[in-house]
Amino acid sequence: MTSLKSQLLAHAEAEGFDVVRVTTPDAIPSAPARLRAFLDRGFHGEMGWMNDRSDQRGDPRMLWPDVRSIVMLGLNYGPVGDPMAGLADPATALISVYAQGDDYHDVVKKKLKSLGRWWGELTGLPLKVFVDTAPVMEKPLAAAAGLGWQGKHTNLVSRTFGSWLFLGSIFTAAEIEADEPERDHCGSCRACLDSCPTAAFPAPYRLDARRCISYLTIENKGPIPEEFREAIGNRIYGCDDCLAACPWNKFAVAAREQKLMAREALRQPKLAELARLDDAAFRAHFAKNPVKRIGRDRFIRNVLIAIGNSGDAGLGIEAEALLNDRSALVRAMAVWALSRLAPQRLTARLDDRDREDDEEVRGEWRRAGHPAPAAPRPRSMSS
Structure with a gap:
């Protein structure tokens, strides 16, 4: 008889997810302390929502006490060609790879909801789905589930997909066998840290968002501080430098989800x-x-x-x-x-x-x- 987990994996693949693993709600015990240190240093800048409900962000059981297993899913958005090629033409604009197609929130959530409806009917148990819209620490949970590990740039790195995975999660009241976490494969490499135009990494595995070009061009609502303007170059929405620098990208493949592929008008406008x-x-x-x-x-x-x-x-x-x-x-x-x-x-x-x-x-x-x-x-x- 096919196990519930095997059915889940097969159905997730049929929905178009590229990787799916399972972890437990108690799998990230060090996350609350790391989050508190990040917030206490003010590294979150104007992102007050990170401080709001930080207790729920650090412990999934605080967000939903009924959760017994967390299904972490990844959707590949690997680019076609060199994502940094646009830097060579300063009369054009560089938009981060993730934002060159349809909004990933909509794409991933549609798949999650469809998978969740099927899973709820199969198990008869309640569940919740999330994609970057709730106080969920998706990257630590994804690492605990074995999708990859958090690199020195703090983003998830996969041996199969490099730095190019969108993440979504299903919190379920069902008990599912957990997968083993992925170990850190960064070693002595610091390519991501050295590539940052604004020196946003005060140390490996630590990001000061206030200096990050993604933060400055997206989250920051006011004028961009003068000290960072020249370093921004022609990056007008987000920044892929640290992601693109990761050597594990050599194993990555281009996205297969059509809606996540770059629109011609957004490649190098x-x-x-x-x-x-x-x-x-x-x-x-x-x-x-x-x-x-x-x-x-x-x-x-x-x-x-x-x-x-x-x-x-x-x-x-x-x-x-x-x-x-x-x-x-x-x-x-x-x-x-x-x-x-x-x-x-x-x-x-x-x-x-x-x-x-x-x-x-x-x-x-x-x-x-x-x-x-x-x-x-x-x-x-x-x-």
Whole structure:
């Protein structure tokens, strides 16, 4: 007779998952202390949700007392070709591999819900499904289940899929035989740590998110600190440097899930075209895509950082066009970008400086060598 676990594995594979393993809710006893140390150092930055319900995040039984087994599932999103190739063309933008297709939350959750419905009918027991939307420490649980191990960059590494796995979990009241955890295979390698453009790793296995380009371009809601702008280069959404540097990627294969594969428009989009997106065009361009979640203004902020780093004076036209944008966040980065590419054109736009009423933007004018007058004149806004 086929065991429940064998049926689960077969059904998960039929749903399109690339790897599935099982662990227990008590399998990550050191996680709460590591999480508390991370939070106490302030490494989470503005991500207050990490501190909220941290007790549940550190212990799955605090999240759901009825859980008896945790099924961890991985979906491969390995890229086709070199994910860092776009760095060679500063007039184009680099979007993190995971965000070049449909939103993985939707793709993975749909599969999880389908698998969960089948499992619930088979066992008659309650369950819960999660994909990056609840206080679940997915990477430690995935390592405990044997999907891979947490590398020195803190991300999961698989001997089969490298650093390219989306994770999802099913918490079930059913008792399932647990798998053995995967041991750490990093050895003395520090390729991921050395590849980080902003030195976001104060030590192996420790990340200061406040310095991470993924955090700065996605989670950070305000202006990007000046000390990190040049290092960002043309990475406008996320950063794959530490993932792509991992030697275990040599065994990885490209994703087979069509919806996770890169859309042509997102492989290496032109910065000039992205800078012209208004809110409606932004929403249409990134429909069903993770980039849409940060909103047009933060996205254009990132694009302007890349424009300022491009060294292409011709792109100064795009920055100049945004000096009077309705968003102060956009205006601030437009001043910075134009000051780097075409400072004489910025000097010719001192009327915009004189009308500026936002202190962050006035500060960018000041750092560009054009202190604003004490009292701004009335200004008109464009989008």
